[in-house]
Amino acid sequence: MRVLVAILSTALxxxxxxxxxxxxxxxxxxxxxxxxxxxxxxxxxxxxERAYTNIxxxxxxxxKNDIVGVVLIGLPVSSLSGDNVAAQVADVKGRQEAxxxxxxxxxx
Numbered sequence: 001m002r003v004l005v006a007i008l009s010t011a012l013x014x015x016x017x018x019x020x021x022x023x024x025x026x027x028x029x030x031x032x033x034x035x036x037x038x039x040x041x042x043x044x045x046x047x048x049e050r051a052y053t054n055i056x057x058x059x060x061x062x063x064k065n066d067i068v069g070v071v072l073i074g075l076p077v078s079s080l081s082g083d084n085v086a087a088q089v090a091d092v093k094g095r096q097e098a099x100x101x102x103x104x105x106x107x108x
Contacts, residue, residue, distance in 0.1 A: 018059070018063070019060070019063060020052075020055070020056035020059045020060065020089050023059075023086050023089045023090050023093065024090060024093075025090055025093035025094040025096070025097050026087075026090040026091045026093070026094035027094055028091070028094035028095050028097065028098040029098060030098045030099075030101040030102045030105070032098055033098055033099055033102040034102060036102065038103070038106060038108035041099055041102055041103050041106070041108055042103070042108065044095075044099050045096070045099050045100070045103065048092055048095050048096045048099060049096070051092050052089075052092045052093065052096065055085055055088050055092055056089065058085050059084070059085050059086065059089050062084045062085065
């Protein structure tokens with residue numbers, strides 16, 4: 001019985017929102033930023049860093065709420081209610097990568 005409970009608990013926790021650090025970046029072409037100046041790229045990089053900080057906080061909150069929901073009622077409540085923002089985390093991470101690549105290519 002304990003084994004079954006452990007397996008079910010593990011499966012439910014696995015369905016919880018992921019940590020922002022473990023979310024892979026979405027593919028964003030660096031071509032998007034090719035026409036930007038170095039100054040614009042540096043400003044965008046700073047803006048994306050702020051965006052990542054904010055969206056990561058939201059994702060971490062969703063993860064914590066999911067874990068609490070699984071422990072208390074057996075359901076990842078944040079993921080079920082749409083509070084899981086993994087797609088937005090992936091998008092911001094992808095944009096950060098595209099900007100970083102462009103900055104490197106331009107030698108900014």
